[in-house]
Amino acid sequence: MREDKIKTFENILRKHGLKVTHPRLSVLEKIFNKDTATSQPDLERSIGEDIDRVTLYRVLSAFEEKGIIHKIFDLHGTATYALCSTQCKSHEHHDEHVHFTCSNCNSVYCLEEITLPNISTPSGFTIEQVSVNAIGICNKCKTLKDASDA
Ligand SMILES: [Zn+2]
Ligand SMILES: [Zn+2]
Ligand SMILES: [Zn+2]
Incomplete structure (x- = not known):
């Protein structure tokens, strides 16, 4: 890992009140390195030799609780994780953007530029979370398809 990257990650952990540990980094x-959300099986495959499943599970739940990552379910109901906006805090997420799942490659994207509208609720109802999941073909798959059609 590069030195400046490590610094960035250490800062994120400290800012959210977590001690810096190797599994967390x-x-x-x-x-951080992916432009799509990362699934738990993906993480197990890529760092499984380093970190056992229980540790991985604990790291992910601590990150989610502290407002470092948010969870999105993909088309198969598998949990995937993406980095939070900087406004997210402990037990208080502000990831009110559209999530796009590609029906071809099953990648989950945070479309942060598309914010969700304010929704007014009938009296007596309190919204804790709103999620909008769009399903379609992502730009990578579209490019591949266009190339094979040509
Ligand atoms: Zn969040
Ligand atoms: Zn795709
Ligand atoms: Zn998101």
């Missing part, structure tokens, strides 16, 4: 790096 590795998981953060994997999630």
